[in-house]
Amino acid sequence: MSALTNDQIEELITQSLEARNFSYSPYSKFRVGAALRTVDGKIYQGCNVENASYGGAICAERTAFVKAVSEGHLRFLAIAVSCDFNQYISPCGICRQFMNEFGKNLEIFFVNADRTYKRAVLADLLPYAFGPEDMPSK
Amino acid sequence: MSALTNDQIEELITQSLEARNFSYSPYSKFRVGAALRTVDGKIYQGCNVENASYGGAICAERTAFVKAVSEGHLRFLAIAVSCDFNQYISPCGICRQFMNEFGKNLEIFFVNADRTYKRAVLADLLPYAFGPEDMPSK
Amino acid sequence: MSALTNDQIEELITQSLEARNFSYSPYSKFRVGAALRTVDGKIYQGCNVENASYGGAICAERTAFVKAVSEGHLRFLAIAVSCDFNQYISPCGICRQFMNEFGKNLEIFFVNADRTYKRAVLADLLPYAFGPEDMPSK
Amino acid sequence: MSALTNDQIEELITQSLEARNFSYSPYSKFRVGAALRTVDGKIYQGCNVENASYGGAICAERTAFVKAVSEGHLRFLAIAVSCDFNQYISPCGICRQFMNEFGKNLEIFFVNADRTYKRAVLADLLPYAFGPEDMPSK
Ligand SMILES: [Zn+2]
Ligand SMILES: [Zn+2]
Numbered sequence A, B, C, D: 001m002s003a004l005t006n007d008q009i010e011e012l013i014t015q016s017l018e019a020r021n022f023s024y025s026p027y028s029k030f031r032v033g034a035a036l037r038t039v040d041g042k043i044y045q046g047c048n049v050e051n052a053s054y055g056g057a058i059c060a061e062r063t064a065f066v067k068a069v070s071e072g073h074l075r076f077l078a079i080a081v082s083c084d085f086n087q088y089i090s091p092c093g094i095c096r097q098f099m100n101e102f103g104k105n106l107e108i109f110f111v112n113a114d115r116t117y118k119r120a121v122l123a124d125l126l127p128y129a130f131g132p133e134d135m136p137s138k
């Protein structure tokens, strides 16, 4: 069902778990890691970066996305997200909105700390999305 | 199916359309209005407020929510959202995330400029939401 | 030096302290209140409203601003900000950016829980601001 | 006056101008680039990444910061910011707030498209900053 092989999924999981290590989260103490795979097979890691003004926080998923975009990538296959617990962490609505800009077919893996996971597709996590096609100015 | 009567829905629609008038949207020129009904029947209107730094923008829905919260309301029944076009405008992911903090059963009306509408429930617009129950610090 | 009389300053302080009561801040447990005075003498109160996704948080100052804008106000004289401590709380950079959209001469009162305060002007808190005049699209 | 040599400043300027090329800014059509130098001499490039929901936009400066943080860097010397015009573009308040988390002595270069520039220090761009030391929970 996934466009990724099992080995590619396992690699993405490994990299999302590793990405937690650089999390800057002194306020929530909730470390999150993400790993984003581009259509051409490159992987970008991201972690959450918080701020004393809570609204300034940037999630792990968006960190991975801006890294990739700033190096010339605009098309993505899949992202894995993990934290330090077994709770199938899913992207927040802010990140879903951010991801939606780059395509609705993105596969998303909610990864437990023990590597078990659930799989979803962005279109199902943000139905009736408000996207680029809704903005007359584009 | 809705917890609101037809008259209450029509009133919410009227107020969301009226709320567009105070939209501050010089950058997108995309006026949005929202009207939020609390469980005890009070209605708060909101519009989008943009900023030269685009990331500073606050949507109409969140404007309505913070108005209500800052006056002591934490439980809501429904929100209507409208713009200047017939495009069934739906809340962005940022707003869905913001709303989710206050309950998953919120009814959401996507309102066209001609008053026709679609109805949805927040739980269906943000499945597998990352919410208060996911934060260990709470 | 202030455009406000002492009585007007005291009233703004009182309302900013009162506004803390509706703060929704289960994550930081840091209650903030704000009171914003329009040029025509109306006062809007705001509190911080947080979210499980920390980046979704909206500060007390921005709450007060969107309330006022959504009711037709675009010109402001002064804002007072307070928390539960004696620490001369000042607006975060996000809020300074948001305020800057509506004029650089805004007076800002950093209010202690014991009502003592410092006064500043937005232009001094956000020098070389990036504002509407910097955006070619406006 | 700068902790950087003239050659290092010129390199940072070059990289900030180059970083504009991957800007994703279909809404503002305002391309911004940034280059951030860590204390140990590594440079991270960032561009602005916008969203159909304007509030989802992430500026070039924050892109550069989260890239660096997600690769283990927490201490920085300087950042250069540029756009396509000669207007001494300065970081918005959101970015100043984000930067402040990592130290007040950061040098900031406002770079014109023709490579001329102004220099500032973060402490002067965000006086009375609300920072980590103001949050009791840290
Ligand atoms: Zn997120
Ligand atoms: Zn929204």
Ligand SMILES: [Zn+2]
Binding pocket: A053, C059, C060, C061, C091, C092, C093, C094, C095, C096
């Ligand atoms: Zn703030």
Ligand SMILES: [Zn+2]
Binding pocket: B053, D059, D060, D061, D091, D092, D093, D094, D095, D096
């Ligand atoms: Zn910025």
